[in-house]
Amino acid sequence: MIVSRLGLGVMTLVAVSAVVFFSMALLPGDIAQQMLGQAGTPEAVANIRHDLGIDRPIGQRYVSWMSGVLHGDFGRSLASGRPIAQIAKGRLVNTLFLASFAAIVSVPLSVGLGILAALYRRRPVDTAINVFTLLAISFPEFLIAYLLIYLFTVEARWAPSLAVVGTDTPLPERLHKTVLPVMTLTLAVAAHMTRLTRAAIVNVLASPYIEMAHLKGLIAWRVIVRHALPNALGPIISVVVLNLAYLIVGVVVVEVVFTYPGLGQLMVDSVSKRDVPVVQASCLIFAATYIALNLVADVASMIFDPRRSL
Amino acid sequence: MSRKLALLKSAPASARFGLVVVVGYGVVALLAPVIAPYGETQVVGVEFAPWSAQHWLGTDDLGRDVLSRLLYGARNTIGIAVLTTVIASVVGGCAGLIAGTLRGWIDQLLGRLVDVLMAVPSLILTLLLLAICGTSIASMVTIIALVESTRIFRLARALALGIGQLDYVTMARLRGEGLSWIIFREVLPNASAPLIAEFGLRFCFVFLFIATLSFLGLGIQPPTADWGSMVRDNATLISYGQMTPLLPAGAIALLTVAVNFIVDWLVHRSSGLRD
Numbered sequence: 001m002i003v004s005r006l007g008l009g010v011m012t013l014v015a016v017s018a019v020v021f022f023s024m025a026l027l028p029g030d031i032a033q034q035m036l037g038q039a040g041t042p043e044a045v046a047n048i049r050h051d052l053g054i055d056r057p058i059g060q061r062y063v064s065w066m067s068g069v070l071h072g073d074f075g076r077s078l079a080s081g082r083p084i085a086q087i088a089k090g091r092l093v094n095t096l097f098l099a100s101f102a103a104i105v106s107v108p109l110s111v112g113l114g115i116l117a118a119l120y121r122r123r124p125v126d127t128a129i130n131v132f133t134l135l136a137i138s139f140p141e142f143l144i145a146y147l148l149i150y151l152f153t154v155e156a157r158w159a160p161s162l163a164v165v166g167t168d169t170p171l172p173e174r175l176h177k178t179v180l181p182v183m184t185l186t187l188a189v190a191a192h193m194t195r196l197t198r199a200a201i202v203n204v205l206a207s208p209y210i211e212m213a214h215l216k217g218l219i220a221w222r223v224i225v226r227h228a229l230p231n232a233l234g235p236i237i238s239v240v241v242l243n244l245a246y247l248i249v250g251v252v253v254v255e256v257v258f259t260y261p262g263l264g265q266l267m268v269d270s271v272s273k274r275d276v277p278v279v280q281a282s283c284l285i286f287a288a289t290y291i292a293l294n295l296v297a298d299v300a301s302m303i304f305d306p307r308r309s310l
Numbered sequence: 311m312s313r314k315l316a317l318l319k320s321a322p323a324s325a326r327f328g329l330v331v332v333v334g335y336g337v338v339a340l341l342a343p344v345i346a347p348y349g350e351t352q353v354v355g356v357e358f359a360p361w362s363a364q365h366w367l368g369t370d371d372l373g374r375d376v377l378s379r380l381l382y383g384a385r386n387t388i389g390i391a392v393l394t395t396v397i398a399s400v401v402g403g404c405a406g407l408i409a410g411t412l413r414g415w416i417d418q419l420l421g422r423l424v425d426v427l428m429a430v431p432s433l434i435l436t437l438l439l440l441a442i443c444g445t446s447i448a449s450m451v452t453i454i455a456l457v458e459s460t461r462i463f464r465l466a467r468a469l470a471l472g473i474g475q476l477d478y479v480t481m482a483r484l485r486g487e488g489l490s491w492i493i494f495r496e497v498l499p500n501a502s503a504p505l506i507a508e509f510g511l512r513f514c515f516v517f518l519f520i521a522t523l524s525f526l527g528l529g530i531q532p533p534t535a536d537w538g539s540m541v542r543d544n545a546t547l548i549s550y551g552q553m554t555p556l557l558p559a560g561a562i563a564l565l566t567v568a569v570n571f572i573v574d575w576l577v578h579r580s581s582g583l584r585d
Binding site for chain 1: 425426427429430431432433434435437438439440441442444445514518521522525526527528538541542545548549550551553555556559560562563566567570
């Protein structure tokens with residue numbers, strides 16, 4: 001079961017890489033023609049086409065692009081001419097740093113709040129958590145980001161609104177600069193996780209063995225933590241991992257707001273410059289991370305719920 | 311008519327609030343040219359003027375009236391989001407119903423295609439397609455409609471599969487009814503409640519998505535007034551302690567909350583769930 005799920009993941013990745021690559025063939029017109037504009041003589045266009053390798057058949061190009069990617073070579077950027085792997089590497093590290101920082105904060109927070117809401121369901125605490133999470137889901141990320149900037153940078157003068165970090169920024173300074181981006185991501189992601197954690201536990205609470213535990217005279221939080229939580233763990237873990245996958249996307253907007261030098265910002269910049277090879281490379285990296293996390297979610301829920309792996 | 315009124319009266323406060331907000335936005339969007347004090351792209355004063363009697367909400371980075379642009383923005387942002395959601399629902403809904411009713415190779419082909427498209431996060435897929443097609447309103451509407459239609463396809467297909475097993479659909483098949491009769495007269499009426507709720511949810515999603523793209527500078531392009539790009543263009547004001555740039559973002563959030571309330575109520579009603 002787990003092996004076949006892994007195989008499916010690899011197949012999905014190959015199919016996605018094909019979509020990413022062949023969608024470029026939909027491009028109206030010719031990149032070489034566009035780069036040179038009106039002034040391009042047929043010879044110059046042919047030269048550029050040869051340099052870019054787009055005079056070869058598309059199937060052949062896909063195979064060579066894919067083998068390059070597997071060796072960590074994503075080709076060259078159209079805008080700057082530099083190798084994409086070199087541009088993207090540092091930015092990928094920055095993005096992963098931001099996403100993992102946000103994950104470390106948001107996962108315990110939302111699982112805790114979800115348990116709290118399930119414990120006090122239909123009481124004021126639950127209602128407050130419900131309203132707050134619904135608001136957080138409805139707010140666009142950039143609104144949350146600017147609200148936080150307004151509160152913590154302008155009013156409280158407590159955290160910087162720009163998260164410009166370099167490779168040599170020491171860790172404490174890096175943490176301080178990324179406080180607001182992390183808070184934004186946490187608010188965006190924790191809302192979903194909290195709601196679904198609550199739903200998963202409430203689901204289990206209807207079972208007879210929970211009633212039994214109550215009848216034995218156990219106190220409420222012990223019933224939840226020792227009896228309900230282990231059985232709700234499967235769905236909770238898959239929700240957590242799926243939301244980590246969502247973090248990967250949320251990172252794009254947050255990086256732009258706080259001008260954080262990550263992969264998402266690179267991708268948005270490259271889309272406006274129409275630097276297709278860079279967009280393809282970042283798309284592939286994001287998609288691969290997303291698919292891998294989805295895979296982990298499925299495998300984890302199989303491990304925690306043996307019925308599913310039969 | 312009286313039944314509809316009774317239905318409205320039975321709505322919880324949150325759904326009524328949602329309906330009032332949605333109707334309000336609709337009126338503002340339709341009447342924008344009448345109620346806006348200035349033109350959509352008219353430069354009326356100095357840049358970043360503070361709130362005053364002439365310009366209730368001040369002026370933006372190019373000296374245009376913020377209130378007028380906010381009103382016109384309702385028209386553009388909501389209009390484009392509705393258009394996109396309608397296209398996505400029609401394409402995804404029809405494809406899903408056909409795949410679920412016919413089964414066979416069409417179902418397999420469309421299903422696998424949707425699987426691959428859904429394996430990539432929608433924002434990332436949209437950014438890729440925008441890089442290829444260029445950033446214009448037409449290409450953005452087409453791309454988002456395509457990306458979102460995959461979600462509607464899944465739901466419509468699942469509904470059609472379930473309803474297709476019921477006796478009365480088998481009867482219609484045995485009677486020799488054509489595909490379009492089975493889909494539109496037998497399956498669709500029974501699938502409409504969840505599909506309408508899905509339409510509302512998709513609208514929220516598309517609306518936030520377009521706002522986000524415009525905010526990133528890749529969606530609705532200037533000088534068209536739009537809430538996402540208004541936040542982007544005036545964001546510098548926030549560092550001077552001004553709330554004006556948050557107004558369009560707040561307008562986005564309010565509409566999303568309102569639509570969510572209505573959808574919750576509809577889902578609640580059609581499913582009869584209590585919790």
